[in-house]
Amino acid sequence: MELVCPAGTPAALRAAVDAGAHCIYCGFADETNARNFPGLNFSRTELTEAVGYAHARGAKVLVAINTFPTAGREALWHSAVADAERAGADAVILADLGLLAYAAEHHPDLRRHLSVQAAAANPDAINFYATAFDVRRVVLPRVLSVEEITAINREIDVETEVFVFGGLCVMAEGRCSLSSYATGRSPNMNGVCSPPEHVDYATEGNDSVARLGGFTIHRTPKGGAAPYPTLCKGCFTSGDKTGHVFEDAVSLDASALVPRLAQAGVTALKIEGRQRSKAYVAQIVRAFRAVTDALDARRAPPALALARLSEGQAATTGAYAKTWR
Amino acid sequence: MDLTIAPNPFFWNAEFVRSFYAGLAEAPVARVVLGELVCSKRLPFWQDEIPQAIAALQAAGKEVALTSLALITLKRERKLTADLLGLGLPVEVNDLSALHHIPEGIPFWVGPLVNVYNEGTLRWLARRGAKRICLPPELPMASVAVLAGVAQAEGVALEVWGHGRLPLAISGRCYHARLHERAKDSCQFVCDQDPDGRDVDTLEGQSFLAVNGVQTLSQAYACMADHAARLQQMGISALRLQPQSTGFDAICADYAQLLAGDMTSGALISRLSAAHPDMPFCDGFGHDGAGANWRGKAVLV
Structure with a gap:
């Protein structure tokens, strides 16, 4: 399985690559991505250098352009897609219909992933995005159980990526005001x-x-x-x-579910946390890489001691267990 | 500009639904969106009312559309969505996966729970067959103005949220069930106890949100009366009013008078406040600020 790891800074990206990430996702330093925090994210030059660093070590870079472009200012999002392609990104992660249509028309060779912010929660939605915009991978929203993910994978041809660790939205992503x-x-x-x-x-x-x-x-x-x-x-x-009417102060830890997610046909495991330090990123990536390596070698994966890295010190498997609902 | 009635997001019993839509047939509104928006588990309790309601509304000259669910995950829900078109009415898409079931060339409507934030998305939907789009409530007025121009060029009627608790979020988890220490699958339909949603206050007693099954609403009722004239100038074709369990016929009548120029927004707010003394209001999204803000002023007439 592919491990998709967060990087809020070039240093975090290098740390993730060195720790064994198969794939790193990041964004530009503006409102085109869903982690638009001060001091975070990449300039165009930094992205180009980061792609070079990752590619030289066999890792891929995905660029999240996953907010919904503002009316009258779409050019900012359009140039983000063009700049990601120019920097050599392996794919862009998009959520907005209009931006997907734009990227499919103007950058047909740039691989498109559907962001979790599009909240495509059933095979019809996923097949719609695959047919309309040739989306190759879908990041599933955190409203689905493992059983549902299994069923979805039987009805679609595109890859699925699921969150396994970090912050947890309790609402359908991209649909919360x-x-x-x-x-x-x-x-x-x-x-x-x-x-x-x-x-x-x-x-x-x-x-x-x-x-x-x-x-x-x-x-x-x-x-x-x-x-x-x-x-x-x-x-x-x-x-x-x-x-806590909506959710307790917990974060997601689905590390114990990785073998079941693999059986469910999931292609990639995503770790949340572009806002976290490079030391945190390196530690989580190493821990999950041990799990995916064990699975690839058909060994029992090690139990991870990640509790102290979880936000609020308490963890949940979220919607992956049906009782969460 | 005229009035569209949003699908009722709450869980009402069949009898209440029947009298509500019978009343609405007499109300000065141009169109009504019917159907279950929030939770498919509720539908068997009231779906037999839908054909009658359609007939009564159409007989009164109203346009009628059927909404999709807001969040479609189960096989049963996908089938429900696929079957919507069979009734021969326009489908209002409130989860994009409904589009998978609408063939190219069949016109449809788009509800406020679909993310239409920009020209590219609006144009794509228009070319796919969208004839009417209600914009997401959080959209800033500058965006509404830009999109109004694009919608006119594309031949799409554009709507803005006019009145009612704002639909802020949808989830896989049922908060009503959670508040009763139950899971969604064993909810025992507790959301029927709160015909306008269940209030959620801060620990300091500030009125804040309302839960309605898997949906989270604002506790304050959006009232865009002060913005109606500006929206009309932009070319917005309808204000959308969301059903509520009390006084809704009068609310429709007042907004109709506002649009006809027979009532000022201050008078409308004053009448609303008098009829619903405990109802908090908001119009912050109309001022490009926090949605919870309220600048409306009641003017006694």
């Missing part, structure tokens, strides 16, 4: 979710409070620091219930 409702900035339009410039931490009485756009997302007793106020991981009240 919670962040813009609270802050005016969203993953789809701006490549950010619950953005830091709208975050406010305060100490009030005995509590530490984390707010997003003025809405209280966490309130923890003094001594415990309030976690980062990612909207869907917040603690809220509904009627007589108070708690």
